[in-house]
Amino acid sequence: MVIIQDTGERIPLTICGIDAKKGTVSFAFHEVGKTTKELGLLCEGQCIENVTGPLGNPSEIKKFGKVLCIGGSIMIAPLLLQAKAMREAGNAVTTVLGARGKEFLMMEDEAKALSEKVYIATDDGSKGHKGLDFLKDVLAKEKFDRCVVMGPVVMMKNVSEITKPYGIPTVVTLTPIMIDGMGMCGVCRVTVGGKVLFGCVDGPEFDGHQTNFDELILRQRMFLPEERLDSVLWELGGCQCGRSKA
Amino acid sequence: MAEAKPKPKIKKEAIEMRKQEPKVRAKNFNEVALGYSKEEALEEASRCLQCVKPQCIEGCPVSVPIPQFIKCMREEKYAEGIKVIKTKNALPAVCGRVCPQEEQCQAKCVMGKIGQAVSIGRLERYLADWERDNGATAPEKAPSTGKKVAVVGAGPAGLTVAADLAKRGHQVTQFEALHLPGGVLVYGIPEFRLPKAIVRNEVNYIKTLGVDLRLGNLIGRIHTIPELMKEGYAAVFIGSGAGLPEFMGLPGENLGGVYSANEYLIRINLMKAYDFPDHDTPIRVGKHVVVIGGGNVAMDCARSSMRLGAEVCLVYRRSRDELPARKEEVENAEEEGLVCKFLAAPLRFNGDEKGWVKSMDCICMELGPADASGRRRPVPIKGSEFTMETDTVIIAIGQTPNPIIQRTTTGLVADPRHGTIPVDANGKTNLEGVYAGGDVATGAATVISAMGAGKRAAQAMHEYLMSKK
DSSP states (O other): OEEOSTTSOEEOOOEEEEETTTTEEEEOOOOOSHHHHHHHHOOTTOOOSEEOOOOSOOOOOSOOSEEEEEEEGGGHHHHHHHHHHHHHTTOEEEEEEEESSGGGOOOHHHHHHHOSEEEEEESSOSSSEESSTHHHHHHHHSOOSEEEEESOHHHHHHHHHHHGGGTOOEEEEOOOOOSSSSSSSOTTEEEETTEEEEHHHHOSEEETTTBOHHHHHHHHTTTHHHHHHHHHHHHTTSOTTSSSOO | OOOOOOOOOOOSSOOOOEEOOHHHHTTOOSOSEEEOOHHHHHHHHTTOOOOSSOSHHHHSTTOOOHHHHHHHHHTTOHHHHHHHHHTTOSOHHHHHHHSOGGGTHHHHOTHHHHSOOOOHHHHHHHHHHHHHHHOOOOOOOOOOOOOEEEEEOOSHHHHHHHHHHHHTTOEEEEEOSSSSSOTHHHHTSOTTTSOHHHHHHHHHHHHHTTOEEEOSOOBTTTBOHHHHHHTTOSEEEEOOOOOEEOOOOOTTTTSBTEEEHHHHHIIIIISOGGGTTTSSOOOOOOSEEEEEOOSHHHHHHHHHHHHTTOEEEEEESSOGGGOOSOHHHHHHHHHTTOEEEESEEEEEEEEOTTSBEEEEEEEEEEEEEEOTTSSEEEEEOTTOOEEEEOSEEEEOSOEEOOSHHHHHSTTOOOOTTTOOOOOOTTOBOSSTTEEEOTHHHHSSOOHHHHHHHHHHHHHHHHHHHHHOO
16 A cells, blocks of 8 residues: 555555565556556655555465466556466466557566466557457467456456356456555455455455456446546646635 | 631532534534633632542543542642643543543542532543643653563554553554554544544654654564564554444445445545545545444544535434433534434445445334343334435444454464454453453444553553563
């Protein structure tokens, strides 16, 4: 959980790199709202108010056999960290990198370095396969023991639907809206296998075949108007109606 | 024959404390109760009988020497008065505001038998506020013992333990999971009941005792308790509170606009969502807010909602007589416009096409025979279902302890049903050197009972530390 300044909001970011020697952790994020845009403006040497973590349960890393790792847009970064750990645990890793268009793809070389095979997919078909339907052919030919997906909720939903008929255990990483990130507020509740669980303390990884993605998609959008307003006002340099900082 | 001097007549009624007008305060987040003036405080202090065997002290969970501090006040020795309080209570400005004195010290006050009890809480508040305005004197500390202690959580219990152990010369490191210290005092209790500047001030006092406060440090995840012991902490106190919200398990509970009381209050208090967009955390409060529950937390949610412009209806499954909230809070809330719907319980929440709550189906209840808690149990009345329009629902039916520490501390016994950590009268858990107190040991209770538990644990921890080489 990261809060940039005392008037800021707390946002969950997924760790995508650790350097024990330097004592650093890395995050990758898209600049979508005010907080991430502000975070993107910070320069080397500047401070953020508070970082708490790592939170949530550690990923399950062990030898499964053949692991299919699927990452979407910005979540490719943390996915590759996990793919690397999977490989080090003795698994054969196949990677799928997906994004809206080719300009959102990243870390192809890193993926190639640790995978048996890398597939590329874009929504608009600007690079690699168009959409994720090609996975059905892949799965028809090749057997995987586990599938790990990190990316936008819609993508995780699609992948889970594709892998289900093949009976491949599919782990999705959910980052619903969170405030404290340690089990206090319950805004991150998700329904998994008919049970209501908290993304922050019971997750972030859940069984993709049991997750109610439609509910999650609605819950992700709960504060969309406010998020947009905050972002637009910030870009304008403050609220223009006079009640706020000018 | 000389006539006996007439005894000065003692006023039977307590001096009322001034409050913001209901219509005004229902629109702002400033503190409702305004405190005594000097004259009012002195007059109220003069009502204390200075009993030889004071009952009030027995009613106080931390045994503040009440008649003694009131005596100092009467003599206008304010600095001395606050010093007397602080021998037992490290958070007087907080306790003077949020303690249920009517059930504790004031319930035992002899004046209560002939009229109204002395307003002990208001006097405590006066002294604490006097100190804040006039500058605190540096607290006295015992010489260093060289012992390292870890305190987990910076809420009422943890702050009390940290203060007591630091005063006794131990080196205290306090770990707080959130980015601000205070626990429920900052995330739960609203600004209009307890201004956050007051909490900051009390925390600063504890820092002047030399406590090393580390924020954003969730014990159980970042370090475990066995790891702390290995790092050289000779004893650990767990005061992690009851922060896990309870839900009802009803259909539609995950619709947008359905908040847990914790989420609602954290957004408003900790993250200051009432000041959106100057603070970045949003909250959406509709026109018709329904609060489910009847405790102090439910009142806090209801009163916050009114301040954010909503009409609020409280739905409680028992009747007014069983409301667990402080009477004063219920009165304040009703003055501000709260409507109560007693003897009703929700059945399901219905949403619109965008997944936002739009109505709530309820059923009427009647009171049956008493249950295990001694309160009459509500029983649904067949065929009495009705529907309420609402766009915001707040579920304030209770909190249980956060399970992270219990799950990650090897060997620590936890109650599987309530999630609490069982302790003896001194706060000792089943693990050597590990103590716990406050809501994590008792389940959700009051600020002062957590502080009382902290006091007892600190005493026991001190003895334990000194008995070890």
